[in-house]
Amino acid sequence: MSAGMTSAVVIGSSGGIGAALADAIADEDTFGVVHRLSRSGDDRIDIANEVSIAAAAARIAAGPPPSLVIVATGLLHDNAHAPEKSYREFDPAWLATTMAVNAIGPALVAKHLLPLMPKQGRSVFAFLSARIGSISDNRLGGWYGYRMAKAALNQLVRTLSIEEKRRNDRSIIVGLHPGTVDTALSKPFQGNVRPGTLFTPDRAASQLLDVIDGLKAPDSGKLFDFEGKEVAP
Secondary structure (H helix, E strand, O other): OOHHHOEEEEEOOOOHHHHHHHHHHHHHOOOOEEEEEEOOOOEEOOOOOHHHHHHHHHHHHOOOOEEEEEEOOOOOOOOOOOOOOOHHHOOHHHHHHHHHHHHHHHHHHHHHHHHHOOOOOOEEEEEEOOHHHOOOOOOOOOOHHHHHHHHHHHHHHHHHHHHHHOOOOOEEEEEEEOOEEOOOOOHHHHHHOOOOOEEOHHHHHHHHHHHHHHOOHHHOOOEEEOOOOEOOO
């Protein structure tokens, strides 16, 4: 099945990276339809609500099957909470919210969208993850909730890839580390970013789509950075 006979789906299309990804995919004019889903756009989805996810999946199922799905949602902080510097700052409700948005929500998106993807031919289901979810790469500590949630997301990617391979041996399920992007998520922490390593959303989207274009079936289950380099678990 050619890409033109399939659709692309971007979850989180109102965010900085998600919007840039949806625009770049639409500009390529490769897919028959590009679904842009978010909490605030015309096509609504709330990844903290499974009923909302199921309804969005039903709308997508009415059209061409998706051969590219990108989950571009994420939560690092809000007006009342910053990343924890110490275990003494643990707030169980905030930890649960962080896990719900960064790991459980994406898992439920996979539950409802993976069955819509083709059973033959190349397909890609990508989650925006982060190097900070790598256990072996953790040298600084801190940011407990976000680290825990992204580690859970990376494990989700690996486990989904094993199961999905039985349905379609050319399916690719990956995590993508976009680097530090000039969005609301990173805004409070941009002062610590080295010169030249803060990307615009458009550049980040272009880099991530280049990585996706280069993926092969054996790459499924892994985490890659914006340069296409594998990030160790």
